[in-house]
Amino acid sequence: MAVTLGTKTLNCIRISEESKVKGSSRDAWENSEYKRRLSVIGLLRKWTLECVEKNVDWSESAAKYLREQAAQASKLDFTVDLGDLYAVNTQVQVLGCDLRLPAIGKANVRHFTVKLMEASPFSQSLDESCVLFLPFDEGSGETAYDKSGYGNNGTVYG
DSSP states (O other): OEEEETTEEEOEEEEEEEEEEEEEEEEEEETTEEEEEEEEEEEEEEEEEEEEEESOOGGGOHHHHHHHHHHTTOEEEEEEEOTTSOEEEEEEEEEEEEEEOOOSTTOOEEEEEEEEEESOTTOSOOOTTOOOOOOOOSOSSSEEOOOSSSOOOEEOOO
């Protein structure tokens, strides 16, 4: 399984994907009839990767690198290539990296689980009636950027 995340190639033993459709609805009277209009905004995708690395110095460790990227809320390129079975090529944010060191003597083996979320899950065009869309995916800072295209950015207080 060829999996690349940022500058690291991972030795994944398991990968799972969770996808949820995100959308909105609005009610309207049209031609003297009540109608509910549904609009799909995008697809929110998350992944969980179970990985192992053997005989890798901590300074070069993918687990160390991914923990640092999670702390910085960085966006990373993410690719998975399983040929015709499954493929991914997108940008993600690392939500966390849990590290487990098995008790097997002095062997240099690390098991770690990485949780990822697609960085721009709402890249599809929005419904023209949407005048404000704040997905709060900036990672840090005081400004929430409006993705509707109208520039209605917000400032977070508190």
